[in-house]
Amino acid sequence: MTTRDIVFAAVGAITALSALLSVTTKHVVHSALWLLVSLGTLAGCYLVLGQELVGLVQLLVYVGAIVVLVLFALMLTRAPIGPHAEIDTPAWQRVVGAVLGAATTVLLAALLLPLFSGVTVDLDGGAPGGTPAIAQAVFGTWVWPFELLSVLLLVALIGAFAVSRLVLRREDESSAARSEVRP
Amino acid sequence: MIHLQLPAVLAALLAGIGVYGVLARRNAVLILIGVELILNAANLLLVTAGSRPGVPFAAGPVLTLFVITIAAAEITVALAVVLVLFRTTGAIDLTAVPDLTDEPEPAPAPGLEPAPHPAPELDLRGEVRS
Amino acid sequence: MSWIVRMIVVLPALAALAGLLARRQRLLAAGIAIGTSAYVAVLAFIQWVAPARTADIESIGHLSTGSLQVPLHLLSDRLSGLVALVVAVVVLAIQVFTAWYLRDDPRYGQFAATVSLFASGMLLLVQASDLVLILVGWEIMGWCSWLLIGHDSERPEARRAAYKAFVVTRVADIGMVVGLVALAVRAGSTDLITVLTASGHDTALTVGLVGVIIGVAGKSGLIPFHDWLPDAMEGPTPASALIHAATMVAAGSYVIARLFSLYASHDGARTLLAVLASATMVYAALLAFAQTDLKRMLAYSTLSQIAIMLSALAAAPRDIGFAPAMSHLVGHAFFKALLFLGAGWLSVLAGATALAALRGRLHGRGALRWSMALGLAALAGVPPLIGFFTKDTVIDAALEGATSGGGARAWLVVIALFVTVVLTAAYCARAWLLLDTPLATTEPRAGTDDLAMSAHPTTAVHPTTTEPVAEEEIAVVTAADTADDAEVERVHAHGHAPITLAAALSVAVLAATTVFGTLLLTSLSGAIHVGLFTALLSVLLVVGAAYAVWTLSDRGRRDVADRVPGHVRDAAVRGFGADTAYVGVGRAVTAVARLVVALDRDVVDAYPRATVVAARGLGQAGERSHRGVPSLSLLALLAGVVVIAVLGVTAWR
Numbered sequence: 001m002t003t004r005d006i007v008f009a010a011v012g013a014i015t016a017l018s019a020l021l022s023v024t025t026k027h028v029v030h031s032a033l034w035l036l037v038s039l040g041t042l043a044g045c046y047l048v049l050g051q052e053l054v055g056l057v058q059l060l061v062y063v064g065a066i067v068v069l070v071l072f073a074l075m076l077t078r079a080p081i082g083p084h085a086e087i088d089t090p091a092w093q094r095v096v097g098a099v100l101g102a103a104t105t106v107l108l109a110a111l112l113l114p115l116f117s118g119v120t121v122d123l124d125g126g127a128p129g130g131t132p133a134i135a136q137a138v139f140g141t142w143v144w145p146f147e148l149l150s151v152l153l154l155v156a157l158i159g160a161f162a163v164s165r166l167v168l169r170r171e172d173e174s175s176a177a178r179s180e181v182r183p
Numbered sequence: 184m185i186h187l188q189l190p191a192v193l194a195a196l197l198a199g200i201g202v203y204g205v206l207a208r209r210n211a212v213l214i215l216i217g218v219e220l221i222l223n224a225a226n227l228l229l230v231t232a233g234s235r236p237g238v239p240f241a242a243g244p245v246l247t248l249f250v251i252t253i254a255a256a257e258i259t260v261a262l263a264v265v266l267v268l269f270r271t272t273g274a275i276d277l278t279a280v281p282d283l284t285d286e287p288e289p290a291p292a293p294g295l296e297p298a299p300h301p302a303p304e305l306d307l308r309g310e311v312r313s
Numbered sequence: 314m315s316w317i318v319r320m321i322v323v324l325p326a327l328a329a330l331a332g333l334l335a336r337r338q339r340l341l342a343a344g345i346a347i348g349t350s351a352y353v354a355v356l357a358f359i360q361w362v363a364p365a366r367t368a369d370i371e372s373i374g375h376l377s378t379g380s381l382q383v384p385l386h387l388l389s390d391r392l393s394g395l396v397a398l399v400v401a402v403v404v405l406a407i408q409v410f411t412a413w414y415l416r417d418d419p420r421y422g423q424f425a426a427t428v429s430l431f432a433s434g435m436l437l438l439v440q441a442s443d444l445v446l447i448l449v450g451w452e453i454m455g456w457c458s459w460l461l462i463g464h465d466s467e468r469p470e471a472r473r474a475a476y477k478a479f480v481v482t483r484v485a486d487i488g489m490v491v492g493l494v495a496l497a498v499r500a501g502s503t504d505l506i507t508v509l510t511a512s513g514h515d516t517a518l519t520v521g522l523v524g525v526i527i528g529v530a531g532k533s534g535l536i537p538f539h540d541w542l543p544d545a546m547e548g549p550t551p552a553s554a555l556i557h558a559a560t561m562v563a564a565g566s567y568v569i570a571r572l573f574s575l576y577a578s579h580d581g582a583r584t585l586l587a588v589l590a591s592a593t594m595v596y597a598a599l600l601a602f603a604q605t606d607l608k609r610m611l612a613y614s615t616l617s618q619i620a621i622m623l624s625a626l627a628a629a630p631r632d633i634g635f636a637p638a639m640s641h642l643v644g645h646a647f648f649k650a651l652l653f654l655g656a657g658w659l660s661v662l663a664g665a666t667a668l669a670a671l672r673g674r675l676h677g678r679g680a681l682r683w684s685m686a687l688g689l690a691a692l693a694g695v696p697p698l699i700g701f702f703t704k705d706t707v708i709d710a711a712l713e714g715a716t717s718g719g720g721a722r723a724w725l726v727v728i729a730l731f732v733t734v735v736l737t738a739a740y741c742a743r744a745w746l747l748l749d750t751p752l753a754t755t756e757p758r759a760g761t762d763d764l765a766m767s768a769h770p771t772t773a774v775h776p777t778t779t780e781p782v783a784e785e786e787i788a789v790v791t792a793a794d795t796a797d798d799a800e801v802e803r804v805h806a807h808g809h810a811p812i813t814l815a816a817a818l819s820v821a822v823l824a825a826t827t828v829f830g831t832l833l834l835t836s837l838s839g840a841i842h843v844g845l846f847t848a849l850l851s852v853l854l855v856v857g858a859a860y861a862v863w864t865l866s867d868r869g870r871r872d873v874a875d876r877v878p879g880h881v882r883d884a885a886v887r888g889f890g891a892d893t894a895y896v897g898v899g900r901a902v903t904a905v906a907r908l909v910v911a912l913d914r915d916v917v918d919a920y921p922r923a924t925v926v927a928a929r930g931l932g933q934a935g936e937r938s939h940r941g942v943p944s945l946s947l948l949a950l951l952a953g954v955v956v957i958a959v960l961g962v963t964a965w966r
Contacts, residue, residue: 009189087213101203109192202951
């Protein structure tokens, strides 16, 4: 056990715990807030693993943007404040869910642990792929997927806009039809 | 020095918790939280695998960045759909059957008459019935 | 000379086309119709004088149909020349008469064009040396008869009569087509000469001959297809004259005459023909005696006369051949066209065709009276008119057949012929007495009025007649003689018009041919052959029947048919319910068709429909599962993913 192992175990424990809390809490808003904690500590995990850029992007995009979006969505859908028992599925579905979740964990662990057994990485002298290397890879090897991703983001933007406009227009039509029926 | 078994175990844990989150919630936004957890498990696994010596092109961190971007796009569209669903049906409870069809609503809005000339429908005997 | 043969067929068809195009210009349409008919009559005369005596005249070239030879030849011989001439002359007379008769009809152009096309069909049939061309002419006449009978298409009775004629003859035409196909298959060719000389294949021969008899029975109105012909009186009188006199109904006997050498060697088919013809001639003559409408009486007499022609074909021995039948065809064409045109003339004068309304109308009418007298006398068989010669030729031929081994078939025909001679003379005498006896001499009517009125107390009095004598007659008939209504409407709408010289002349020409037409027949060998004994016997029978009618009718003062019991007479006027039987047959066929449709739809189609229903059910099930509770769907999805992953991992291990 090295120091990094201990630090990672501590940060990872917080991540797992807050993730568990975010899926089990009875407060709707708390769920999003626990997600925030979980994703933030996961950024810490990335730092421990020596990937500073990934950790920072994680903080920026996930914690800074996505969780805020989730919070907005919760507000816009009039999520109740305070504990609420109605946000969960029936008990039997949750039991099945727990079984399936545990099965997923066991399955992945059974798959991954043999793969990574005894594999160690020396990160003290800097990660093998540092930020300059990542920058070189992104704008060299991966430049076309990178550009495609920007297009994907644009499409997602327009798509989200179109989805909301589509429904708005239908409502407009129905209201227009209503006004036609009632001259 | 770090043992890569630890992040692998964390990734497995996060994935399992995410699956439980997807199945235990009935609020669509909270289900999305579970989905995010699963995505992050995948990210962590990518970073972990990319940390192994001998991975070319810095594939681990670069692909992680890509997945984060895709996740941002995905959550944008997903939340737009959720909001539309909420606006149309007034709830985002996924244990109820949402009416997502474009057919005329079973209970039309008061004052909204059915269309005066419905399109003729072809039944199985080939006779046009209007 | 072969161009004449082609022209005789093509010109009327072209005239029909031109007449249709020019139907708005009345004079032009009449000019085209009459001019072409006259030219065709001249051509037919030339061809009759000097027939080409060949059966190899190309029409539109050879049809290539594989192993079956379809040369589509026309022929020209003595017989075709004679019949074509008669047809052309009768059509010309009818066209001239029509121009006057339909003087106020807005659809005269169409009528004249249809008559032209009809003539084209008949002339094609007469000159065809190919079964296909015979069938083409046959079908053209069937279609044109539908158009002509339904000319007054605004009247439902005319529409019904047209459809009845069309449907009944179509049903019989099934037999015609099957028969001709069987004959063509037997010979491997549709050429008439090849068909006549082919040998072997007895089954195909039987099917062919019987099929042709069935088709002929339909068009010529043999029992059981006879009932369309009286109803066809709904058409204008020139159309009736055309259909009855020389063309459509007589076409059947011409076709059988062309195939005579085949029939001569086939006793079964001839026996069938003899039975049908004998029954029809007696039955139709009986019904003609009872009719209350002049045109319907003439229609029934047509049935009887056509049956006489066919009986000649059924009974004549092989060496005499078809000449007697064709001779009677020619004679009948002349006197029946004369009678119909005369009846049309008379009906215009009287404004009706019911015998009651026509009573005494001939008296003092000069040319018309003479024409009708000649026509009725020829129909009855009074020497020296053409009817006497042709009918006695038929009787003589039948007697020859009976004595030279024709057996029961020929004797049946001979007996039926003599009975028919008596009946024909009787109804002709009745018609003449009714039409000619002046009304003034019929005084005490009370007795007969009471008789008729008590027999039919419920039937309504005809609303359009004002003469008191007419009431009891027309009261007998409510629906059967609506042809009368047509004439009444026509006259009421347009008033009386004096006959034109041309129309009167056409009637006079026909009257002349009725007297002197026998000379035409001398061109055909064996066409006139009168035995002394049979001639004497039939003359005696005619005179006896006429005298009996004269006596029974109180010297013409009353209708001799009134002596028939009321309910029998009423039924006879309505054709003894043949129409109801047709309707029943039609209903039965429709019911069978419905059954087949139901079987097709509910049994055969059930399988394809079941696949549709199953596919739709699957789709709905899929839709329902898609629209199910989303969280349950998620659950199922993830459970499936995990199961597959577990399976994959274990397999991979």
